[in-house]
Amino acid sequence: MASIQFSKPAQSLQASVIVDLMNQALAQPDVLSLAAGFTDNSILPRSLVRQMSTALTQVGLPNEPLQYGQNQGRLGLRELSCRQLQQFPNESPQAFIAEQLFLSNGSQQALYLAMQTLCDPGSIVLVQDPTYFVFLELLQGLGIHAEAMPCDVCGQIDFEALTLRLQAMAETGQLACIRAVYLVSYYANPSSHSMDLAEKKQLARTLQSAGVQVPIIEDAAYRDLYFEQAHAAPSIFSLSEWAAFPKLYLGTYTKPFATGLKVGFAHCSSPEWLQKMLITKGHHDFGSAHFNQALVESMLLAGAYASHLQTARQQYAAKAARLSDTLEAGGLKELGWDWQAPEGGLILWLRAPANMDLRMQSPFCARCIEEGVLYVPGDLCFAHSTPWNCARLAFGALSIEALSEAAERFCRVAHTFAP
Numbered sequence: 001m002a003s004i005q006f007s008k009p010a011q012s013l014q015a016s017v018i019v020d021l022m023n024q025a026l027a028q029p030d031v032l033s034l035a036a037g038f039t040d041n042s043i044l045p046r047s048l049v050r051q052m053s054t055a056l057t058q059v060g061l062p063n064e065p066l067q068y069g070q071n072q073g074r075l076g077l078r079e080l081s082c083r084q085l086q087q088f089p090n091e092s093p094q095a096f097i098a099e100q101l102f103l104s105n106g107s108q109q110a111l112y113l114a115m116q117t118l119c120d121p122g123s124i125v126l127v128q129d130p131t132y133f134v135f136l137e138l139l140q141g142l143g144i145h146a147e148a149m150p151c152d153v154c155g156q157i158d159f160e161a162l163t164l165r166l167q168a169m170a171e172t173g174q175l176a177c178i179r180a181v182y183l184v185s186y187y188a189n190p191s192s193h194s195m196d197l198a199e200k201k202q203l204a205r206t207l208q209s210a211g212v213q214v215p216i217i218e219d220a221a222y223r224d225l226y227f228e229q230a231h232a233a234p235s236i237f238s239l240s241e242w243a244a245f246p247k248l249y250l251g252t253y254t255k256p257f258a259t260g261l262k263v264g265f266a267h268c269s270s271p272e273w274l275q276k277m278l279i280t281k282g283h284h285d286f287g288s289a290h291f292n293q294a295l296v297e298s299m300l301l302a303g304a305y306a307s308h309l310q311t312a313r314q315q316y317a318a319k320a321a322r323l324s325d326t327l328e329a330g331g332l333k334e335l336g337w338d339w340q341a342p343e344g345g346l347i348l349w350l351r352a353p354a355n356m357d358l359r360m361q362s363p364f365c366a367r368c369i370e371e372g373v374l375y376v377p378g379d380l381c382f383a384h385s386t387p388w389n390c391a392r393l394a395f396g397a398l399s400i401e402a403l404s405e406a407a408e409r410f411c412r413v414a415h416t417f418a419p
Contacts, residue, residue, distance in 0.1 A: 009121065013141050032406035034323075035374040037189070037346055038397035039259050043315055045299070045308050049258065052298040056291065069290030071282050073103025073265070077297040081265050084300070085251070088223070089230055090197075095237040096249075096267055102278060105288045107221050107252040107264035110277070112138060113284075114180070114217055114248055114266070117276040119144045123179040126212075128157065130349075130381035130390070132189045132219065135182060147178070148383040153351065154340060155193025159206050166210040180215045181207065186223040186231055187345030190381045190392040194231045194343070197239075204241035215246040215273065221264075224256040224309055226344035227317035237269065246270040253296050255346070256309055261292045316346060319395040319403055323348055326404045330411030335418045346396040349378070352389040356417065359388050364417050373409040 056065045063074065072078070075098060082096040104110040119125065121143030127135070129148035139146050147169070150161035169175045183203075185195045195203075207213065218236050235249055236242040252264040268274040281287075299305040320342050327339070327350075336353040358364050359377045368375060378390025393410075395403055 009141065009143055012143055014137075031369070031372045031374055032398060032402055032409065033374040034393040034395070034398070034406050034410070035376045036397070037255075037394045039255060039346070040312075040315055040319075040396055042399070043308075043311055044258055045304070048299060048304050048308070049295060052295050052302075052304075056294050056298065063294075065291045065294035067290065069287050069293065071102075071278055071287040073101075073288065074290070074293045074297055077103060077263075077293050077300070078265070080297060080300045081251070082267075085235070085249075085267070088234065089232050090234040090238065092234070092238040095235065100269065100271075100274060101265055101267040102274070102281070103288050103293055104264045104266060104281070105285065106254045106262040107219065107250040107266070108134070109281075109284070109288070110248075110250050110264055110266035111135065111217070111219065113277040113280050114215075115139065115142055115144060116280055117273065118215055119179045122177065124174060124177045126178060126181040127383055128155065128182075128184060128188070128191075129383055130155070130190050130378065131182065131383070132184055133376065133380040133392075135219075136380070136383065144179075145177075146383040147174075149181075151191070151193075153338075155188055155191030155349075156195075156199055157203060159202055162206055163210065166206075166212065170210070175210070175212065178212055178214055180217055181212070182217045182219065183236075184219045184221075185233075185235070186220050187225060187342060187347075189222065189345065190347050190349045190376070190378065190390075192340060192342035192345055192347055192349055195233060197233045200233055200236060200239060201241045204236075204239070204245070208244070213245060215248060215270070216242065217248045217250065219250045221250065221252050221255055222345040223251065225313060225316060225346065227313055227320070228343070231344070237267070246273055248273070253305075256312060257296070257299070257305060261289075261295060263288065263292050263296045313344075316344075316396065319398075319400060320348065322400050323393065323395045323403050323407055326407035327411060330408060330414075332411055332414055335414055337414065346394055348393040348395060350391045350393060351378075352391070352414070353419075354387070354389055355419075356389045358391050362388075364413060367413045367416060368410065371409045371413055373406045373413075375410065 078098040078101045082098050085096045124145045124147050126149050127146050129151050150158040247269040249267040339350045359379050376392035379385045379388050
């Protein structure tokens with residue numbers, strides 16, 4: 001058979017770690033996965049979806065849900081999404097406009113469209129350190145270089161170190177290659193850090209001072225999943241410090257509601273950039289699944305989405321507490337491990353003693369798999385693949401009881417490798 005000549009981006013593609021972890025979780029039911037970011041099966045809105053699906057399949061409905069929809073997405077859902085965003089604390093009432101928002105196949109597609117329209121192979125994107133490791137995989141697949149914005153152990157940006165790094169990049173000519181800045185701003189995956197008002201404002205000032213006035217992408221996938229109260233800092237769309245920057249805000253109904261529906265959205269301040277993304281999206285799919293959009297729109301109109309969120313928040317808060325408590329009871333802190341209790345989201349971020357190696361190929365990771373527990377090695381979340389002593393634990397999917405067992409298995413391995 002003749003050989004295939006692949007494109008340069010395709011030649012650099014590697015198997016996705018998250019896909020591998022998800023496959024392992026599905027294929028090995030005896031292995032308890034703290035790796036793949038699944039949500040909780042027990043709170044999926046089955047009855048709501050069944051009820052709304054029946055209503056949406058009646059003959060003669062306007063904007064027929066079982067027919068093709070608009071490439072930009074249903075106007076009703078775009079308007080409702082803007083209203084949802086305006087309800088968060090301290091958001092400007094004029095910050096979000098339906099004409100500037102499009103619906104996507106989960107927020108991941110919008111993120112890919114942003115990179116596809118902004119970057120060439122060799123371009124640079126600034127990211128927090130650590131950051132969403134699937135985004136790092138996406139960049140690698142497109143031949144884009146991720147450059148870290150230094151952060152402290154809690155995930156907050158170290159502005160003194162960032163200023164020095166930007167100065168060094170200016171001296172080497174790399175500053176001109178920066179095409180975008182990527183922020184995970186609410187209950188970040190993986191650090192669980194939420195950027196406060198001062199941090200958001202200071203980042204804008206630091207970038208402007210360095211001459212880096214490029215598109216800013218604010219990924220807020222977990223913003224709805226706060227445990228007690230919504231984070232007080234508004235989005236970059238409501239802050240005057242970011243007025244001169246092209247901006248893209250990413251949100252989703254996937255994590256908070258039902259992952260299988262894959263309905264996300266993106267709000268863009270630049271009409272030209274928005275149009276480029278919509279043209280490219282048309283090449284992908286002519287518009288995301290119209291029926292799924294109609295389902296989500298119906299949930300929002302009926303007030304069912306807000307009710308579901310209350311249940312989800314309580315469930316995930318209990319799970320986060322159980323995982324943290326079990327790890328502490330298992331003696332991890334006495335062994336020198338550390339973590340911050342999350343205030344939202346689906347992730348617990350662990351730091352082991354500095355000399356430990358938790359990478360995928362490490363004896364520690366192999367032993368965890370033998371013990372029947374999976375985690376995401378933290379080095380995958382850093383732009384430069386160091387440090388090696390971190391682990392990302394996801395608590396969304398497992399039951400409370402299974403979380404306890406998974407944490408106990410993890411602790412047994414940690415004790416085995418203790419000095």
